[in-house]
Structure formats: C-alpha cells, structure tokens
Amino acid sequence: MTTVHPTATAVAPTAPGGRDRAIDLARALCISAVVVLHAMMVGVTVTDAGPSFVNASDGTAWIVPLSWALQVMPLFFVIGGFSGATAFRRARARGVDGVGFVAGRIHRLLLPALVTIGAAGGMLALLAAAGVPSDLVTLAGFRFAQPLWFLGVFLVCQALLPALLRLHERAPLRSIAALALAAAVVDVARLTTGIEGLGFLNLAFVWLAMQQLGFFLADGRIDALSRRARALWVISAVAGLAISFTSGIHSPDLVANINPPTTALLLVGIAHTALFSLFRGPLERLAERRLPSALTEFATPRAMTVYLWHMPVLLGLAGLTAAAAVVTEAPLPAVDSASWWLTRPLWLALALTATGLVARSLAPVEALPAPTAARSAWRVGTAAVVGTAAVAMLLVAGTSVVTALVAVALLGTALYSARGPAPTARRLALA
Template identity: 75%
Template structure:
C-alpha cells in the first residue's frame, strides 16, 4: 500500500459511514454563504419609498469579511472530495458513470425546481398586489444572482467520472493543465481589458478546485508532512498578498468571484492545507452531540439551504421596509453604529428563518422518487437542460415567465435523468413479444 493510500485508509471512515470533519466543514461553508449575503442586505426608506441596496458597496469592512466568509473555493474542494469518494464506492458496488451523473442531476435539481417554482409564484403575487415593477424586478434579479453556483456545480459534478479517470492516470498533469488554463484566462483578460473573457474561468477555476478535492480524497495531501502543508498554506497566502499589492487581484475576495480569478485557487490551497492540518481536532469537535445534530441537519439539505437563503433574505428585507412604512419608525442608516448593533440579531434571524423554511421545503423535495439509472445520452441531456435553465435566469433575470420556462426545463432534466420511460418501453416490448408468442402457438397447435 502506498503512503497516500495508507493515509486515506487511516483518515477516511469505512464505507457506509460519514466523514464528520468534511460534513462539519460543508455545513460551515453553507452558513458562511448565508451570513455573507445577509451582511450585504441594506434596507432604507426615504420619503416613503423603500430602497434595497448592497450594504457592502464602498465599505471598508467587506475586504476583511470576504477573507473570512469567502468559502466557495473550500466548498468545491469538499465537493470534489465527496464526489470522488462516492463515485469510487459506487464503482465498487457495480455502479457506473451514468448512474452517478443521473443521481447528481436528481440531487441538485430537485431542490431547484421547488425553489424556482415558488419564487416565480411569489413574484406574480407581488406584481398583482401592486408592488412597483422595479422592486419586483430587483427581487427577481437578487434571487437569481447566487444561482451561478447551481449551474457550475452541476457541470463540475457531471464531469467527475471523466476527470477522476484522468486524475487516476495523470493526477499532476491534469490539475496543472486546469491551473495553467485558468492563469491563461486571467492574463488574457488583463491584457485585453475584456472582462467577459474571465467567465471562461467558470470552468477552469472551479474544476481545478474540484480536482484538488480528488487529491484530498486520495489521502495524498494528508500524507504530506505537517511542514510541507504549512509551507503550502503560507506560500499561498504570500502569493495572494503579492497579487493584492501588485494590483493583479482585488483584495476583495467577493469581487474575485465574478468572474472567477486565480486568486480563488490560492484561497483553495490555503483552505485545503489548513483543513488537512486541523482535520483531527475538527473531527473530534464534529463528533460532539450538538454539533453532530447541526451537521446531520445541514448535510442532506445543503443545496436546499443554499437555494432558499436568498428568498428568505429578500422576504425579511421586504418585511423590514413594510414595517418601517407602517409604523413610521426610521431604519438605521447602513454602516452606522446602530446598524452594526442590529447585525447579530439580523444574522441570527436570517439563519433561523432559513432553517425553518428548509425543513418545509425538504419535505416537498423528498416526495420526488429517487433517481434510477439512466442512459448516458439522457443523463447528458439532463445536465444540459438544467444548466440552460440556470443560465437563462442569470442572463434574462428571474421573472414570472423565465421562472416558468426554467421549471419546465428542470422538469425535463429530472425526467431525462430517470430510466422509467425506457423501462416502460422495454416492458411494453416484452408484453408484445409475449402476445406474439401466444398467437404463434395458437396458430401452430401442438400435434
């Protein structure tokens, strides 16, 4: 057994068990996203007219806050770790790539079709209630912004079987190729001044981070000496600092996500090295009863929490504005001392209401039948349909019409990621063959 495999065997739970450290980090990432977006909610009422702004625009605190709460790189690393582990276990049980992709389509898009459908209905209700069209449009825009993650993560997970094969054959060459491609996109964007080129890194940056998760799943990172992992973390931080000082990357890590830049790769290296170094104490902490209950709640509902937190924040912002209009009480100015005093209560309320909504939403999603093995063509079309739905909402905005079209596309994607239609055809063919056999027997009775 190689050193990497030995480390993997020592650090990874047996089949059928959960990796508590990974689950806790995933839950922390989701909570970090909710808190980051909650901090960006700004509500004001001026002259009897409500306005909703990004509270972080032009503020000093967004930079240090982004260093703490920009957890998307770690989320993709953990996603790569979990996907590689799950796919390898599926292969051991006789599963294949098609079944894995079909399962990922079902797991990611079932929560999405519920959320987008209800949001479309709510937008229609707001418009019919006389809410100004610009506020309805703003709500749809704000809801759609975080959906980029759903589309990108779906594509990344769908490519896991192919990229894991490449990783198993040439691990360093594969991640190096993705990293070089991401760097090339950054250079081309900076040299040309065309920011749109940066969106090519929606593929290269996030796939490279997912590939880093494969190394974590192999045990290769845990097999490194503590000195080597510490040097990697310090080196990545130094490279980040140099890129900030030189102007290559913005020190605001939230700005580095739209479009994605190679700064996120360095953040991913820091996060991964620190997770590996602290994995044992994290696992011990995660095994505490209260912490375990939290992670057990979040783990199977991670995508549901992500999808529902923005509608919850928008709803709370709307209720805040309505309350101020109704009572006449002034709202604290964004970034004022009183505004900061209210942030802990605001964050706690956002997390609590999101959790309550998720409990209900998860029950609706659980009513959908579990995924069945699909064909490769159907599963691939399901990924394309799901990605198209998200892309449409991001480009055209979330409206009643686009939400309706997106729901139709997502329903098609979920249908394509199931094999019950071919199964019925095959069943029908068996019935027809049986009837034909009977007719032939009747036409040619035994002597």
C-alpha cells in the same frame, strides 16, 4: 506534493454510514458562512420615494476582512470533489457506471431547484398583483438569481466528475496543473485585453481545478504530506495572495474575485484545503460534540435546500422590514452606521433561524430518491446541458414570472431526460 500511488485510498470515514465527520462539519460551516455573508450584504432603507434595497457592502472597508473570513466557495468545491470522488468510487465498486452516478446527481441538484425557482416565480407574481412597484419586483428577481451561479457550475462539475476522476487516477498532477494553467491564461488574457467577459471562462477552469483538488484530498495524498509541507502550502498561498493584492492583479475583496472567478480563488482553495488537512483531527473531535454534531446532522441532508432558499428568505425578511418601517413610520438605521451595526447580531440570528426553518420544512424534496437512472449517456448528457441552460438563462435575463416558468419547464425536461424510461410490458416480461 509527495509521490503517492494514484489509487491511494481515502482517509477512513469517522461517522456511521461511511461519512467523514470532519468533511461534513466543514460543509456545514461553509453553508452557514454563505448565509452570513449574504445576510451582511442586505441593506434596507426607506426614503420619501419608498423602500430601497441596496448592497450594504458597496464602498465599505469591512467587506474585505469579512470576505477573507467567509469566502468559502473554493473549499465548497474541494469538498464537492472529495464527496463526489468518494461516492463514485463506492458506486463503481457496486457496479454503477458513470452515467448512472451523474443521473443521480442531476436529480439531487435539480429537483429542489425546480421547486425553489417555481416558488420564486409564484412569489414574484404575487408581489406584482399586490401592486409592488415593478422596479422592486425586478430587483427581487435579480437578487434571487445571483446565487444560482453555484447551482449551474456545480452541476457541470458533478456531470464531468466521473471522466475527470478517471483522468486524475491516470495523471493526477498533470490534470490539475492543466486546469490551473488554463485559469491563469484566462486571467492574463482578461487583464491584458481589458475584456472582462473573458473571465467567465474561469467558471469552468477555476472550479474544476478546485474539484480536482478535492480528489487529492479523497485519495489521502494531502493528509499524507508532512505537517511542515502542508504549513508551507498555506504560507505560500497566502503570500501569493498578498503579492497579487499589493500589485493590483487581484482585488483584496475576495467577493469581487468571484464574478468572474479569478486565480486568487485557486490560492484561497489551496490555503483552505491545507488548513483543513492540518486541523482535520481537531475538527473530527469537535464534530462529535453536541452543538457541532447538531449543526452537521441538520446541514448534511439539507445543504442544497439551504443554499437555494437562503436568498428568498433574506429577500422576504428585507421586504417585511421595509413594510414594517413604512407602516409604523419608524426610521431604519442608515446602512453602515453605528445603529445599523448594533442591529446586525439580531438580523443574523433572524436570517439563520428563518433559513433553518424553511430548510427543515422543504428538505423532504431534496431527500426524494432518484428514479431508475437512464443507461443512455446521451440522455444524461442532455439533462446536464438543459439544466445548466435553465440556470444560465436566469442569470442572464433575471428571474421574472415568465423566465421562472421557462426555467421550470427546462428543469422538468432535464429531470425527465435523466431518469430511466418507464418499463414497458416487454421489459417487465423479460425482467
């Protein structure tokens, strides 16, 4: 990258209220891509033994090109870094410290999560009471929990953002290089030892590196590069991916590279970020058009609600599809058959519409203002740890009625810890 002063200012926002239209449109497209990708992976069949729910992408060739088009998580974290850095710098200018900033982020992330997980536990209880086989209830809980990894990792990234942004402002290249190098070391250790569990260390290093890349975008450093330099970054990243695929270092299925995360995602993030910068102008102009503007205005205040609720919606639609097939005795097309592909446009339209309707009705939860932030780093740090522990428990143990209740209790504790203490009579008198 070219030498730019560490405190270079971000590109001027292009929307009222200080928002960046290109970033908001990219975020809206990313969240839409996540819903589409997960919807494509839903497979429903009915056999003599009853309904069966499978991952429709298992053993198929189409998941590879689809993952190249829709694996947007690296860009999601880059956008998170851009937005977080921009928001924190504005808050810092108003006198808000890092503790207060992180407390607000915890509230924005965990309050809608508490509602979603509580509702999921209630739905699982209703399924069990209705006599749904226990293995299907367990599978539903497992599928619900799978996308929650993003919530846990994003919470950690945002909790560390003030400290990492200060480090970026002092040593931008060294800070991101250290994270990328740590991710590469983890990959090498996993590949040489065969211990897949080592790869989960990259839940920190890979995604923190992508957030750090977002800081460069917020500084204006990437946009300051020549178009030729940015194009070379894209070409180099894609070439690195091609080499890693052909040499067997990484799977060409980018979905497989997310669990655990691999350094292939770093290359994807670099390519996506450089492409975003190259096409930032056209994206800004596109964002002003009616349909893209409507998508952005819908998704921006509801991004976390859409993410948290899209899987329950997909599971509900899959269950209704199976129930309708059982009641009507109408056969369902075999997964990956020609008939199945013909039904995908309708299925995707239904999935996106249903997710949008649910998000519209539940978005007020995400919009609730955060209470007075605690001025205790210990309280806010505890909140981040407890919130992350709640998500980790669901990922490891799966979601059941019991684990959902425990998670709700932990999330409630985290939210209480992150808020300021209630004003006492003495504080009111001194105010």
